[in-house]
Amino acid sequence: xxxxxxxxxxxxxxxxxxxxxxxxxxxxxxxxxxxxxxxxxxxxxxxxxxxxxxxxxxxxxxxxxxxxxxxxxxxxxxxxxxxxxxxxxxxxxxxxxxxxxxxxxxxxxxxxxxxxxxxxxxxxxxxxxxxxxxxxxxxxxxxxxxxxxxxxxxxxxxxxxxxxxxxxxxxxxxxxxxxxxxxxxxxxxxxxxxxxxxxxxxxxxxxxxxxxxxxxxxxxxxxxxxxxxxxxxxxxxxxxxxxxxxxxxxxxxxxxxxxxxxxxxxxxxxxxxxxxxxxxxxxxxxxxxxxxxxxxxxxxxxxxxxxxxxxxxxxxxxxxxxxxxxxxxxxxxxxxxxxxxxxxxxxxxxxxxxxxxxxxxxxxxxxxxxxxxxxxxxxxxxxxxxxxxxxxxxxxxxxxxxxxxxxxxxxxxxxxxxxxxxxxxxxxxxxxxxxxxxxxxxxxxxxx
Numbered sequence: 001x002x003x004x005x006x007x008x009x010x011x012x013x014x015x016x017x018x019x020x021x022x023x024x025x026x027x028x029x030x031x032x033x034x035x036x037x038x039x040x041x042x043x044x045x046x047x048x049x050x051x052x053x054x055x056x057x058x059x060x061x062x063x064x065x066x067x068x069x070x071x072x073x074x075x076x077x078x079x080x081x082x083x084x085x086x087x088x089x090x091x092x093x094x095x096x097x098x099x100x101x102x103x104x105x106x107x108x109x110x111x112x113x114x115x116x117x118x119x120x121x122x123x124x125x126x127x128x129x130x131x132x133x134x135x136x137x138x139x140x141x142x143x144x145x146x147x148x149x150x151x152x153x154x155x156x157x158x159x160x161x162x163x164x165x166x167x168x169x170x171x172x173x174x175x176x177x178x179x180x181x182x183x184x185x186x187x188x189x190x191x192x193x194x195x196x197x198x199x200x201x202x203x204x205x206x207x208x209x210x211x212x213x214x215x216x217x218x219x220x221x222x223x224x225x226x227x228x229x230x231x232x233x234x235x236x237x238x239x240x241x242x243x244x245x246x247x248x249x250x251x252x253x254x255x256x257x258x259x260x261x262x263x264x265x266x267x268x269x270x271x272x273x274x275x276x277x278x279x280x281x282x283x284x285x286x287x288x289x290x291x292x293x294x295x296x297x298x299x300x301x302x303x304x305x306x307x308x309x310x311x312x313x314x315x316x317x318x319x320x321x322x323x324x325x326x327x328x329x330x331x332x333x334x335x336x337x338x339x340x341x342x343x344x345x346x347x348x349x350x351x352x353x354x355x356x357x358x359x360x361x362x363x364x365x366x367x368x369x370x371x372x373x374x375x376x377x378x379x380x381x382x383x384x385x386x387x388x389x390x391x392x393x394x395x396x397x398x399x400x401x402x403x404x405x406x407x408x409x410x411x412x413x414x415x416x417x418x419x420x421x422x423x424x425x426x427x428x429x430x431x432x433x434x435x436x437x438x439x440x441x442x443x444x445x446x447x448x
Contacts, residue, residue, distance in 0.1 A: 001033045001049070002156055009033060014047040025212045027152040034216050054169050057103050061241035066281075067093060067171070068106045068422040070349020071373025072158060073113030075184065079157055089374050089419050089438060090163035096423075096436075097167055105171045106245070108349040109178030109285035110373070111214060112158045114206065118183055120150035127198040128183070135197055144201055151209040159213060174238060175214040176247035178285040178350060179315065182206040187254025188314040194255070207234075207252070227267040233260070235267035237274060242426070244342075246271045247283035256314060259325050268332070275336055279431060279448075280344045281424075287348040288329065289357035289368040289403045290318045291391040315350075318395065327397045334361040334401065345369065345431070345448055347422070352376050353384055354416040354435050355391075356446070357405045361398075367448050369433050371422035378438070384415040391415070408435055409444040416440075 003009065005026065012019040012035040021033035039045055043059040078086070096102075118128040123143050126133050135143070159165060179186045182203060186194075193199055211217045211234075215226075222229055225236040234249040248268045253261030260268065282288070313319050317326045337344040340363055349372035358365035391405040391414045405414045419438040424431065425445075432445040 001035075002030055002160075003033055005029055005031055010050040012037065012047055012049040014039070014045070024216075024218050025152075025208075027148055030152075030156075032212055036216075056170065056172075057101055058172070060103060060243070063428070064104070064243070064424075064426040065100060065102045066104045066106060066424040067097075067102045068108060068347050068349075068369070068371050068424065069093070069374040070108035070178075070285075070371060071110045071180075071352055071376040072107075072164070073110065073180070074376050075113055075115045075180070078113050078116075083161070086375050087161055087163040089421060089436070090161065090167070092436065093374075093421055094163050094167045097171060102171050104245075105168065105173045106281070106283060106347065107173060107175035107214070108283050108347055108371070109176060110180040110349065110376075111175055111177070112154050113180045113376075114151065114154055114182060115180060115184050117147060117150040117154060117202075117206075121146040123198060124202065127193070127196065127202075130193070132192075133196070133198055140197060140201060143198065144205065147202065147205045148209075151205055155209055155213040173214075174236075174245060174247070176236070176249065176283050176285055177210050177214065177234075177251055179251060181210055181214075182251065185315060187251055188256060191255055227270050228263050230263070233264040233267045235264060235271060237271040239274070239278075242278040242429075244275050244278055244280045245283070246275075246280060247285075250285050257321050259317065259322050259329075265328075268329075272332055272336055275342050277341045279426075280336060280342055282333065282344055282346050284317075284346055284348045286316055286350045287357070287368060287370055288317055288326075288333070288346045289359055289405070290316060291387065291393060291395060291405060318397075323397065330359065330398050330401070333366065334359070334398065337366050338362055343448070345433075347371075349373065351387075351415075352379050353387070354408060354418065354420040354437060355405060355414055356408060357403060359398075359401060359403055361401045367433075367446075369422055369424075369435075369446075371420050371435060373419060374421050375419065378417045378419055381417050384413065384417040388414045409446050411443070 009021045014037055019035045019037045021035055023031045024034050025032040039058045041058050043057045045056045046053050118124050121143050123133055208219050211219050217223055222231055225238045227235050233252050236247050238245045249264055250259055253264045314321055333344050336342050344366050346368035348370045352373050355370045357368040396402045407414055408416060420435050423434045431448040434445050435443045
């Protein structure tokens with residue numbers, strides 16, 4: 001909860017227990033309150049706070065409905081948009097929860113678009129524009145204050161939207177960040193820019209607010225699901241009955257020539273080793289299965305004034321700079337998927353389109369489901385068609401195991417240029433997936 005500093009702290013009640021608040025952040029005359037409590041696995045539970053009651057369903061051992069969203073905003077002018085238009089898909093998702101409740105809400109990256117934070121102070125704008133900026137400690141302290149105010153306002157504004165806030169007060173959320181939770185292209189920039197004092201300050205504050213607002217955590221008090229308790233990598237793994245949800249951190253250690261660093265890979269390997277039985281939902285904030293990009297990168301290097309797009313391509317697993325890492329990532333997933341007791345499904349966002357793909361590995365193809373974005377405007381149809389042509393070239397980073405991109409059920413185009421979200425269902429042990437498209441509505445179920 002966000003409360004004025006002078007306000008009395010509400011007490012939360014669940015069953016016959018009373019839970020007091022811990023203040024985990026203070027900014028702009030307000031404080032962020034965290035209420036930590038355990039909930040029994042039941043479909044008939046609720047908590048009360050500040051005069052309102054919120055129903056919960058924490059019976060994860062039977063049938064499940066899970067929603068997956070990504071890309072909640074846009075690069076510029078997000079707070080100036082018509083609220084009804086911006087939150088149309090959130091409202092649809094909230095209405096669906098009322099009709100048929102979700103038990104888990106997964107956020108696949110870009111939960112906020114922090115890009116306008118780069119206009120919070122002249123120093124950060126000069127850094128963003130590529131200048132080498134020399135700063136004193138007092139200037140950095142002043143910049144830190146401006147960045148904290150900007151991130152605070154962004155999070156409170158975005159997560160305080162009525163439609164999404166209502167849903168998240170009833171449905172437990174799990175989130176992994178991506179570049180726009182820091183700034184566009186974070187990690188795929190030049191190393192000197194990333195490692196400059198201003199760049200490191202930006203990352204430090206973005207990380208602090210990500211942990212507070214998306215984890216309900218203080219930077220030095222990470223949840224148990226985070227594998228690397230030093231916090232170098234924020235990869236997490238949550239085990240539920242018959243289900244593992246794993247999210248590798250693809251941003252904290254990212255550089256021009258790598259996706260994850262040493263700690264990130266160690267945490268990812270630990271998470272994979274902990275998988276025993278049940279489906280694995282793997283959140284990859286950028287798609288783990290995608291079309292060939294090496295040709296596009298090669299062409300851009302030959303064309304004038306096209307280097308500005310290099311960061312976007314380097315963000316992708318398919319970039320030629322990440323080829324070895326990408327193969328390592330896919331081989332590890334294939335190893336887990338090979339066991340019929342632990343099938344793997346990849347969930348991803350980032351591209352502002354809906355699509356799906358398969359990785360041809362034993363004993364049955366591994367599915368990737370892409371849903372993006374929940375509120376980001378859809379790109380042009382021409383853009384989707386261009387990607388469609390690129391996708392038809394195919395890709396085989398792991399010899400003998402081709403990647404194929406497919407249309408959604410009932411569609412002919414590989415990429416759908418409409419805002420969307422994904423619904424996963426487990427019924428009697430069988431899993432299906434459907435996309436909710438802004439214009440076309442619900443797709444037919446895809447059996448996983």
